[in-house]
Amino acid sequence: MRRRCAFAAVPLLLGLIGCGAHRDVVELRFWAMGRESEVLASLMPAFEREHPGIHVRVEQLPWTAAHAKLLTAVAGDSTPDLCQLGNTWVAELADLGALRPLDAYLKVDTAIAAADYFQGIWDTNRVGGTQYGVPWYVDTRLLFYRKDILAAAGYTSVPTDWASFKTLLHKIRAQSQGTRYGILLPLNEYEPMLSLALQSTTPVLKENGTRGNFSNPDFIAAFTYYISLFYEDLAPPVTNSQISNVWDEFGRGYFAFYVTGPWNIGEFRRRLPPALNGQWGTAPLPGPHGLDASIAGGASLAVFKNSAHPREAWALVDYLSRPAVQERFYALTGDLPARRSVWASGSVKDDPLTGAFRDQLERARPVPPVAEWEQIMTELRLMAEHVVRHEYTPAEGALELDRRADRMLAKRRALVLAGQLP
Amino acid sequence: MKRHQWGWLLAGPALIVIAVFFLLPVLAALALSLTDYDLYAIASIHNVRFVGLRNYADLLGNPLFWQALGNTFYFVLVGVPLSLAASLGGAVLVHSKWASCRGLFRTAYFAPSVTTVVAVAVIWRYLLHTRYGLINYALGHVGIAPIDWLGDPHWSMPAIILFAVWKNFGYNLVILLAALGTIPADLYEAADLDGAGAWAQFRLVTVPCIRGTLTFVGILTVAGYFQLFAEPYVMTQGGPAQSTMSVLYLLYDEGFKWWNLGRASAVAFVLFLLMYASALLQARLTREPAA
Amino acid sequence: MNSRRLLVNTLLVLTATVTLFPLLWMVSVSLMPAGTAATYPPPLLPGHPTLANYRELWTHAGMARNLLNSLLLASVATMLSLTLNVAAGYAFAKIDFPGRARLAKGLLAALVIPAQVAMLPLFLELKALGLVDTYAGVLVPSLAGIFSIFLVRQAALSIPHELIDAARIDGASEWTIYTRVAVPLMRPMLVTLGVFTFLGSWNDFLWPLIVLNDSERYTLPVALAALSREHVQDNELMMAGSVVTVLPVLALFLVLQRHYLAGLMAGAVKG
Numbered sequence: 004m005r006r007r008c009a010f011a012a013v014p015l016l017l018g019l020i021g022c023g024a025h026r027d028v029v030e031l032r033f034w035a036m037g038r039e040s041e042v043l044a045s046l047m048p049a050f051e052r053e054h055p056g057i058h059v060r061v062e063q064l065p066w067t068a069a070h071a072k073l074l075t076a077v078a079g080d081s082t083p084d085l086c087q088l089g090n091t092w093v094a095e096l097a098d099l100g101a102l103r104p105l106d107a108y109l110k111v112d113t114a115i116a117a118a119d120y121f122q123g124i125w126d127t128n129r130v131g132g133t134q135y136g137v138p139w140y141v142d143t144r145l146l147f148y149r150k151d152i153l154a155a156a157g158y159t160s161v162p163t164d165w166a167s168f169k170t171l172l173h174k175i176r177a178q179s180q181g182t183r184y185g186i187l188l189p190l191n192e193y194e195p196m197l198s199l200a201l202q203s204t205t206p207v208l209k210e211n212g213t214r215g216n217f218s219n220p221d222f223i224a225a226f227t228y229y230i231s232l233f234y235e236d237l238a239p240p241v242t243n244s245q246i247s248n249v250w251d252e253f254g255r256g257y258f259a260f261y262v263t264g265p266w267n268i269g270e271f272r273r274r275l276p277p278a279l280n281g282q283w284g285t286a287p288l289p290g291p292h293g294l295d296a297s298i299a300g301g302a303s304l305a306v307f308k309n310s311a312h313p314r315e316a317w318a319l320v321d322y323l324s325r326p327a328v329q330e331r332f333y334a335l336t337g338d339l340p341a342r343r344s345v346w347a348s349g350s351v352k353d354d355p356l357t358g359a360f361r362d363q364l365e366r367a368r369p370v371p372p373v374a375e376w377e378q379i380m381t382e383l384r385l386m387a388e389h390v391v392r393h394e395y396t397p398a399e400g401a402l403e404l405d406r407r408a409d410r411m412l413a414k415r416r417a418l419v420l421a422g423q424l425p
Numbered sequence: 426m427k428r429h430q431w432g433w434l435l436a437g438p439a440l441i442v443i444a445v446f447f448l449l450p451v452l453a454a455l456a457l458s459l460t461d462y463d464l465y466a467i468a469s470i471h472n473v474r475f476v477g478l479r480n481y482a483d484l485l486g487n488p489l490f491w492q493a494l495g496n497t498f499y500f501v502l503v504g505v506p507l508s509l510a511a512s513l514g515g516a517v518l519v520h521s522k523w524a525s526c527r528g529l530f531r532t533a534y535f536a537p538s539v540t541t542v543v544a545v546a547v548i549w550r551y552l553l554h555t556r557y558g559l560i561n562y563a564l565g566h567v568g569i570a571p572i573d574w575l576g577d578p579h580w581s582m583p584a585i586i587l588f589a590v591w592k593n594f595g596y597n598l599v600i601l602l603a604a605l606g607t608i609p610a611d612l613y614e615a616a617d618l619d620g621a622g623a624w625a626q627f628r629l630v631t632v633p634c635i636r637g638t639l640t641f642v643g644i645l646t647v648a649g650y651f652q653l654f655a656e657p658y659v660m661t662q663g664g665p666a667q668s669t670m671s672v673l674y675l676l677y678d679e680g681f682k683w684w685n686l687g688r689a690s691a692v693a694f695v696l697f698l699l700m701y702a703s704a705l706l707q708a709r710l711t712r713e714p715a716a
Numbered sequence: 717m718n719s720r721r722l723l724v725n726t727l728l729v730l731t732a733t734v735t736l737f738p739l740l741w742m743v744s745v746s747l748m749p750a751g752t753a754a755t756y757p758p759p760l761l762p763g764h765p766t767l768a769n770y771r772e773l774w775t776h777a778g779m780a781r782n783l784l785n786s787l788l789l790a791s792v793a794t795m796l797s798l799t800l801n802v803a804a805g806y807a808f809a810k811i812d813f814p815g816r817a818r819l820a821k822g823l824l825a826a827l828v829i830p831a832q833v834a835m836l837p838l839f840l841e842l843k844a845l846g847l848v849d850t851y852a853g854v855l856v857p858s859l860a861g862i863f864s865i866f867l868v869r870q871a872a873l874s875i876p877h878e879l880i881d882a883a884r885i886d887g888a889s890e891w892t893i894y895t896r897v898a899v900p901l902m903r904p905m906l907v908t909l910g911v912f913t914f915l916g917s918w919n920d921f922l923w924p925l926i927v928l929n930d931s932e933r934y935t936l937p938v939a940l941a942a943l944s945r946e947h948v949q950d951n952e953l954m955m956a957g958s959v960v961t962v963l964p965v966l967a968l969f970l971v972l973q974r975h976y977l978a979g980l981m982a983g984a985v986k987g
Contacts, residue, residue, distance in 0.1 A: 062931070065946035071682050075929050078467050078684050079839070079848035100468040190665070242664070244948040245555065245576050248754060374464070378683055388666050392578065410483070414465055418472065431890035432813025439804035439860035440819070443826075446838060446856050451829055453837035518728055523721040532973060533732040536739065539969045541919045543937040544958035547944050548742045551951050557754045559741070594735060596980075603981035652830065655921050659941055673832060680836050681926050693833040701828050 029057050029315050032083035034073075036064045038266050039087060039140070039302070042335045050322045057315050070377055077101045084310040085319060087302045088136060090127040091380075094372030096305070097130040098424065103306045104133045108317045115324050119342045123299040123367045130372055136303030137320055138341035140332065142264040143297040143363045144198045144288065147271065151282045152183070152259040161286035165228055168289040172237040175259050186232060186260035187252075189243035190391065193384035194298060195262040198288055199225040201368045202295040208408065212373040213416040215408030217401040224291070227397045230390050240391050250274040253283075262288070264300065268356050269337035285359045299367035301341065339364070375411045382407045458690035467684065480691035490692070492667055493675040496582060500671065501650045501703075504586045508646055509639070511590055512597035517627070519598070520605045531602065535595035542592070546659035549588045550575065553660075575661050578668035585656050585669055593649075597642050604638035605631070640711040644704055651700050672696050739962070746770070746956035753951045769956035777953075779960055781932055782939040786918055787964075789851060789935060793858050793917040794910050800860045802906060805868025806898050810880055811890065820869075823862045831857070832922075839926060853927045854935070858917055864909060871905035872898060908979025911972050918965050936961040 035043050040063040047059045062083065064072055070092065076082045077099055088096065096102050109115060117125055120138050128136035146161060153159070156174045172185030188195050200207055203221030208214065216222075232238045239258070246252055253261060254275050261267075271283065288297050304323060306316045322328060329340040330349040339360055340346060351357055370376060382404060390400045418424040458480055465472040484490045515534060519527055537545065552558050553574035561571040574584040608631065616626045632639070653671040657663050663670040663678070673696065680689030741760070745753050746769055748762040773779040807813070808820055838857065839848065847853035875898060883893045899906070921937045928934055934942065940957045947953055969976060 067945045068942060072929055074684055079843050081849045081929055099464050241576055248949040392666050428811060428890055429813035432807045432811035435803040435807035439800040442860040447834050450834035450837035454833050457837055521724050523724040524728060525725060530728050530732055534735050537735055539965055540962045541937045543921055543941050544961040547954050547958050548738050557756055557758050559758050562758050599977055599980055659944055686836050690836055697830055697833050700830055
């Protein structure tokens with residue numbers, strides 16, 4: 004009798020121990036994208052050592068599918084605990100009620116101070132007076148270019164205004180007898196066009212983001228300039244999937260300029276042949292009359308409202324925002340830190356290629372914080388493609404964009420009028 | 426247990442599944458299409474409004490819808506006859522009395538039909554590459570300049586049609602082959618005696634005898650082709666310039682990319698009406714003429 | 717006569733080349749080292765064949781997991797749907813229960829409704845049940861199908877009714893008749909239906925794409941589509957992914973093609 008009781012006790016004890024062990028370890032689901040998600044794997048062990056009760060499961064999403072997956076998760080109630088979010092998506096998810104407001108945590112956690120972040124970037128995370136995300140890294144779009152091709156055309160630096168820039172592109176094309184393009188502007192990316200559009204202070208949406216404002220003369224001027232690069236044969240009318248391998252083609256000199264972001268500093272260093280070392284550089288985007296704005300891009304860290312472990316998630320946000328960790332993150336990815344203090348003290352300021360970015364970031368401009376922004380941007384790039392193929396003129400295209408934006412914003416308009424949205 | 430109780434017991438589970446997971450959603454789709462259900466509504470049900478037929482009106486006024494419709498019709502009206510002609514031609518070839526190793530060829534032709542569309546679309550996307558693809562390479566050998574198959578809006582749909590014909594060739598061929606096998610040999614002998622040539626025999630003996638199967642295959646192929654989705658999803662993402670955007674792709678984008686479920690349900694019903702109408706039309710057109 | 721034979725067989729061989737070439741080329745490219753396929757002139761055979769792409773798929777892209785998912789889901793879908801559809805098809809053919817005729821007519825009418833109409837509300841329905849992003853969510857729509865029920869009904873109708881009557885007179889229960897008499901007689905059709913269902917589930921793309929969000933649960937077609945959009949540059953890797961997706965069903969088809977083709981032709985010619 005006693006032996007049987009003892010045997011019964013053993014599984015019970017084991018069960019209790021097992022249950023206890025499980026109860027202590029919190030598993031955080033962290034959705035991250037692109038190169039950043041690959042690097043996180045090396046940053047997590049240090050975090051988990053500091054917080055032995057937390058285990059982080061990083062799920063990698065490709066950028067091409069990330070937005071769709073996020074919306075699907077919101078629609079299907081399967082959101083993770085926290086997530087790396089492109090800045091322009093924070094407002095969208097906040098409007099859909101998917102994100103947890105962070106003001107309470109920020110008040111207590113003095114290590115994260117708004118003043119240490121670039122203003123334009125910090126504001127992208129602010130919707131209706133509430134903070135929904137903490138900027139993690141920043142980027143903006145500017146020019147990567149082949150120094151040797153420019154030198155052959157007689158240039159030692161990149162022109163700073165639109166007109167002179169186009170002159171340079173023509174020279175490059177002429178010198179190669181039409182085999183080389185001046186600049187690659189993939190038809191399935193909207194960021195280059197958006198960067199040019201942001202170089203005017205007139206917003207592309209009006210009336211609290213409920214109506215399209217693409218027909219304003221500043222946008223039409225930017226749009227016309229962008230399209231002219233295709234019409235004048237300076238950019239190939241292709242998508243980046245038709246290019247087959249962007250780095251190889253840049254290395255082969257198929258085009259001299261490419262508009263992209265800081266993550267490509269590391270990628271270019273890794274993938275270009277060693278013969279090209281020192282033959283390429285970065286430069287700020289030219290503006291209508293001189294150096295001007297670009298996208299206030301980058302990503303933030305946000306916590307989902309449905310997360311069962313918000314405090315643990317915030318601990319991870321805090322960890323990743325520490326200047327030392329930001330410094331290490333920069334070293335691993337080439338993604339530029341969001342905190343000014345890291346720019347001032349870290350190794351990022353020594354890299355000759357990042358100087359242009361630091362410069363551009365002070366002029367970065369946010370986009371209108373509406374939930375339909377991603378949809379509107381898709382229309383922008385589709386319309387650009389239509390205009391490149393001569394199916395619309397730039398002015399007609401802008402008008403049609405307004406019509407489409409108005410249709411997409413109809414629900415938002417109704418909700419704003421009814422007072423259900425700020 | 427009584428016999429008819431067994432009837433319900435055996436048929437019940439399947440019927441319940443169909444009722445709950447098919448018929449109920451279909452009715453709900455009708456209701457959804459009359460509202461502006463979208464992501465805002467998923468966030469909070471108070472954001473739903475009843476809008477009557479506005480989704481349908483919006484759809485008819487949306488140029489993208491008409492483009493998708495046009496693309497889908499282009500695919501069906503060109504792709505189906507091409508597919509049927511190719512499969513019929515192939516079937517006649519395999520059935521021919523001079524053909525050897527029929528079983529082997531039949532397997533070889535059928536193989537593509539068994540494969541996953543996504544997997545072979547990935548292959549074809551690469552075969553059709555402008556600079557490094559084998560198709561342009563082969564065309565180059567006969568003196569044709571490289572065609573930008575997936576980047577030129579004029580060639581993108583033909584590229585997809587070519588791919589679809591290749592993929593479905595074997596499936597229709599096997600069915601038509603079976604039908605050819607049911608034609609009595611003495612009909613051909615009689616035609617031979619009458620002095621009819623190969624083409625005349627084909628027109629006057631073969632086609633009328635397999636008319637039923639031909640119609641059946643035609644209706645199946647049309648229905649399948651109306652549901653064009655995987656090919657543009659993998660090969661062109663609906664582009665270039667939305668020239669390969671199909672009605673089902675539009676449904677997917679509206680419904681599962683942007684979560685405008687009300688509008689997407691309207692697209693779903695329009696697709697349904699299209700397929701139903703075309704099936705009726707086909708049945709009527711290929712009806713046996715009165716004796 | 718000789719020239720006709722030559723012509724016909726030449727055409728047959730040429731056609732076979734066209735249908736098989738992309739599949740053979742897929743295997744060839746999958747064995748090429750990364751980056752070598754994107755050259756001019758395009759290579760037909762690998763210069764230095766390597767299994768590196770498959771290793772990459774296994775270790776970094778996690779395709780082993782996707783393969784398992786596809787296998788698991790296709791098998792379970794086949795087993796479950798066979799159980800439900802065969803029972804229903806038999807009942808509709810051989811057991812006279814009240815309302816049978818009207819139900820059959822209704823189901824036949826419902827055949828015209830394409831599955832996509834139901835997809836959107838079905839997603840919301842599964843969300844309410846908590847089945848979004850689960851294996852059960854992927855399986856649910858394929859558990860029973862009107863078309864399959866009618867296929868089975870067709871096969872069951874050809875069972876001589878005298879056999880059923882005799883068994884009933886002998887006192888056998890309906891369940892015994894179904895399992896001991898009907899199912900064995902319908903075996904060829906069941907194998908065909910099983911192969912159809914397995915292939916259909918393995919190749920299913922749109923619904924798993926919609927329902928599954930966690931990449932660990934992706935089936936092969938969905939994983940391959942995601943890979944192809946993300947790794948646009950790495951053609952050799954994607955060909956390897958295609959091989960993994962296509963080879964199992966091709967093998968299954970080659971082994972069971974007699975049943976598959978027989979069923980296809982029987983269903984079509986009779987219809």
